Amino acid sequence: MTNTIDSGVINTLNSGGAGSGGLNARQAEDLRNNFMTLLVTQLQNQDPLKPMDNHQTTSQLAQINTVSGIEKLNESLSGITSQIDAGQALQATGLIGKGxxxxxxxxxxxQGEDGExxxxxxxxxxxxxxxxxxxxxxxxxxxxxxxxxxxxVQAGVESFSWNGETGDGQAAADGAYRVSIEATREGEPVPVQTLNYAMVGSVTPPPEGGEVQLDLGAVYGRVGLSDIKQIL
Structure with missing residues (x-):
């Protein structure tokens, strides 16, 4: 019998059991059992004149233990991630009703009834x-x-308000308008992100691998929590 255990089990564990979307817990456990069965069988049937050396045995055991440790670590990280997502969703509910x-x-x-x-x-x-x-x-x-x-204007996020007047000092009509912003530094254009106001209506828990979603109404739809630049 060969002195090296069939590498198929180890390779399968390394490629499937330790990666995301790979083997499930039942499949990984079956592979570990197969690995141990092969190892014990090999030890029992090895050539007495050419026994497996301690380095080979230790190396193969280390591989299976490493895979097991990675699986347990992945399970722990998955649990932590779920807790973080739940915590973010709970915190985000504090934004409901805020601008x-x-x-x-x-x-x-x-324009109000009083003309304001x-x-x-x-x-x-x-x-x-x-x-x-x-x-x-x-x-x-x-x-x-x-x-x-x-x-x-300094770097970062700044908020402003328009007095509702036209260029000649007259009150503009009710409705929606477009605001565009240009910024310069020493005569050269500076990249700028224009921001507008919206009110948070509800919060949706994050999808797998995503982030908390905030419902800003029919006009703005849903945005991620990271899209919120300032709370007013």
Whole structure:
């Protein structure tokens, strides 16, 4: 009999039992039992003049033990991941009913019965500071109704509000408008992410391998928790 145990069992364990989406616990246990049966049979039938040396035996036992340890580690990590996901979903429920800034270019204007104008906030996200930031408010068909500078802005997330007026100081009509932002530094354009306001209506637990989803209504749909740039 050969002095080296059939490597098929070990290879199957290494490729299937230790990887995600591989063997289930029952299959891995069966393979371990087969491995031990083969090892004991080999020891019982080995050539007395050419016995398996201790290094071979130790190496093969180490492989099977390593696979077992990886499987147990994967089970533990899976449990921890589930707990983290549940904790994130629970924390995210605290956002229900709150306003947030998410990537988008929409700003809403409404006028109350008392004539007071109300607009939804908007914001920007900069990777680096900007010497000057220019805000442009336009209608859905692209007509510019106001443009103004907000001056220098530091890197990070900043929120702003529009007073609801056109460029000539008149009150704009109720409705939805588009906000676009340009940022420059020493005369050169700076990448900028425009943010708009939305309200969190509900929270959906994360799918497998995903993240918590927040329902922002029919207009904005669902976004991931990582899309929330600021809580207002």
């Amino acid at each position: 947030v800034l998410v990537p988008g270019e929409r700003v809403l204007l409404s 104008v109300s607009t939804t906030p908007f914001g920007i996200e900069l990777d680096q500071p900007a010497d000057n930031v220019t805000v442009t408010i336009s209608t859905g068909d692209g007509q510019v109704i106001n443009r103004y500078d907000v001056g220098p």
